[in-house]
Amino acid sequence: MTTAKTSAPRGLGPWMVLALVIGNLIGSGVYLLPATLAPLGTNQIFGWLVTIAGALALATVFARLSARRPMAGGPYAYVQAAFGPFPGYVCAWSYWVMLWAGNGALAVAVVSNLSLVFPVIGHVAGLPAVLAVACVWLLTAINILGVRKAGDISLVTTAIKLVPLVALIGLALVLWLRGTPVIAQPHVAITGGHIAMAAGLTFWGFLGLESATVPAEKVENAARIVPIATLAGTALAGLIYIGISLAFLGYMPDAVSAASPAPVADFLGRYFGATVAGTVAVFAAISAFGTLNGFILVQGEMPLAMARGGVFPRWFERETAAGTPARAHLVSSALLSVVTLLNFGRGMGDLFTFIASISLAAGMLPYAMTMIAAIRLLPGEHALIPVALFATAFTGWATWGLGGEAVGYGAVLILIGLPIYWLVRRTRV
Known part of the structure; x- marks a missing residue:
């Protein structure tokens, strides 16, 4: 008599992990940031350079942590291991806020690009926010079905999203090699304040560089694959970002x-026609859709890790038969739906910038805390100390660049989580 064997759900393979990192980095930012950064002129290039340096420093530290101390939960797990439950909780809560708030901006990016193909979207009050929330719940359902399904979507959408970006950089390179004169852009003074503002916004393009460390327990051969994917994905994204920004400065009026x-679509449409612009807008929507999928995967894993660490209600520990934290997904998506719908009156560009800035303001704290935790968790790696300190200083400087409104909203969202911690620690419901 033979006994049927039940196999565990398959985890994320190496290409899926790399696609998760690249897909989460190269998403809405590269397609919408050219519009947000245009008023800053040349300051955006300096902002990108500083941000890429800071992002690579962060990625280096995360890579070493994931190689030496692979833990599910990413930043939260490292901070809790270094400093205990309360700092770990503050890190986890602010990181979780960054995720579900930021996912609202990603969903808006999907709809913003589709509005170029279907202009009616931008002319009906509240419709962009409603469609954005619909995207969120579609992908939430897919992620609940299984992590492998989410990984498959990341692979496909990452491959698709690179096509128009490579085409744009290639077009700009051809124009430059042919000696096409660059456009005379309005003069914008290069100042520390402008560069800091650019850096604060451009870091949106690097949110998720640690994505592979969060679902580490569901990654095959995590100690080897996660560090490689983290560093390779961050470096590739940086090259693409600089290429896109230089192309816009040279050949697209600010x-x-x-x-x-949909600035990327309009750039290519300017040279190849409206049909191409519409096609690229669909690619851009798919890109943001894929990034939203990756971050929804991560936003569900974070409450699960917090619950298992004893700093969140046990209710979030429950997983489905497919090994997915359905309850955490449902709560996270409900919260980001509220943030998006409460701001439905804003235009698509304003809505994206507003939600993205709040997400960044909340998310800088866990990055800084993880860098300090790394110094304690990896005592023998002296060369890593200046890298971690530089990354910490960068997060503080970029936070200042976001401005008082965004930082204020982010601080309020973080403070809301403190009573929950004390309640959970007293009752552990």
Whole structure:
């Protein structure tokens, strides 16, 4: 008599992990940031350079942590291991806020690009926010079905999203090699404040560089695959970002970029026609959709890790037969739906910038805390100390660049979590 064997759900393979990192980095930011950064002129290049340096420093530290101390939960797990439950909780809560708030901006990016193909979207009050929330719940359902299904989507969408970006950089390179004169852009003074503002916004393009460390227990051969994916994904994203930014500065008027709901599509449409612009807008929507999928995967894993660490209600520990934290997914998506719908009156560009800035303001704290935790968790790696300190200083500087409104909203969202910690520690419901 033979006994049927039940196999555990398959985890994320190496290509899926790399696609998760690249997909979470190269998403809405590269397609919408050219419009947000256009008023800053050349300051955006300096902002990108500083941000890439800071992102690579962060990625280096995360890579070493994941190689030496692989733990599910990413930043939260490292901070709790270094400093205990309360700092770990503050890190986890702020990181979770960053995820579900930021996912609202990603969902808006999907709809913003689709509005170029279906203009009616931008002309009906509240419709962009409703469609954004619909995207969120579609992907939430897919992630609940299984982590492997989410990984498959990351692979496909990551491959698709690179096509128009490579085409744009290639076009700009051809124009430059042919001696096409660059556009005379309005002069914008290069100042520390402008560069800091650019860095604060451009870091949106690197949120998720630690994505592979969060679902580490569901990654095959995590100690080897996670560090490679983290560093390779961050470096590749940085090269693409610089290429896109230089292309816009050289061959797209800042005023046109700033007014565009889909600047990458408009750039290619300017040279290849409206049909191409519409096609690229669909690619851009798919890109943001894929990134949203990856971050929804991560936003569900975070409450699960917190619950298992004893700093969140046990109710979040429950997983489905497919090994997915359905309850955490449902609560996270409900919260980001509320944030998006409460701001439905804003235009798509304003809505994206507002939600992204709040997400960044909340998310800088866990990055800084993880860098300090790494110094304690990896005492023998002296060369890593200046890298971690530089990354910490960068997060503080970029936070300042976001401005008082975003930092204020982010601080309020973080403070809301403190009573929950004390309640959970007293009752552990």
